[in-house]
Amino acid sequence: MDSPVLQAIYQRRSIREYTDQPVQADQLREIIRAGIWAPSGLNNQPWRFVTITAPDIRKLISKQTHYAHIVEASQALIAVYLDKNAMYDDVKDHQAAGACIQNMLLAAETIGLGAVWLGQILKNKKKVNDILGLDEHYDLMAVLALGYPLHRKQKSNRKNLNEFILKSF
Numbered sequence: 001m002d003s004p005v006l007q008a009i010y011q012r013r014s015i016r017e018y019t020d021q022p023v024q025a026d027q028l029r030e031i032i033r034a035g036i037w038a039p040s041g042l043n044n045q046p047w048r049f050v051t052i053t054a055p056d057i058r059k060l061i062s063k064q065t066h067y068a069h070i071v072e073a074s075q076a077l078i079a080v081y082l083d084k085n086a087m088y089d090d091v092k093d094h095q096a097a098g099a100c101i102q103n104m105l106l107a108a109e110t111i112g113l114g115a116v117w118l119g120q121i122l123k124n125k126k127k128v129n130d131i132l133g134l135d136e137h138y139d140l141m142a143v144l145a146l147g148y149p150l151h152r153k154q155k156s157n158r159k160n161l162n163e164f165i166l167k168s169f
């Protein structure tokens, strides 16, 4: 596999266990930079981010998800938002957020960090906004938990490619 992009796509796994090595601010910025280079409809770039390394805030955020243990084990969080004031089309802006988040996961992978996309926390997105001091025109899309992987033994699988292809003309 020669392509570094394909290599990152196939090697990336959701990482939920981390060492206690801190994640640096410039690493978080690089991950966000990769996120903002995702495509968006009309190039409207509706995404916004909050980076969190402060232990007290991470603790508060951890209480908003069933996956508290992952948040607590991680060294940094990035909350990914859509700015409702910057949106122009509900479906397309949400698609752009997904592309942005995937870019961020791949960037984390290529700089040696591990990350997991936390979606279950969205059930408490109002409380997350309250903790972060954000009003409701910022709509939480995901929280990424980040850190150096404790190990790389994660396994995942996908169904056979042929199961997804409806037709080939």
Ligand SMILES: Cc1cc2nc3c(=O)[nH]c(=O)nc-3n(C[C@H](O)[C@H](O)[C@H](O)COP(=O)(O)O)c2cc1C
Binding pocket: 012, 013, 014, 015, 016, 067, 070, 116, 117, 118, 119, 120, 121, 154, 155, 156, 157
């Ligand atoms: C929209 C979305 C929400 C997710 N929410 C969670 C979550 O709340 N907790 C968690 O541990 N993993 C979460 N994941 C990660 C998935 O469980 C994971 O991507 C999937 O099992 C495939 O594993 P892989 O990423 O290692 O290939 C989420 C992934 C997506 C795309």
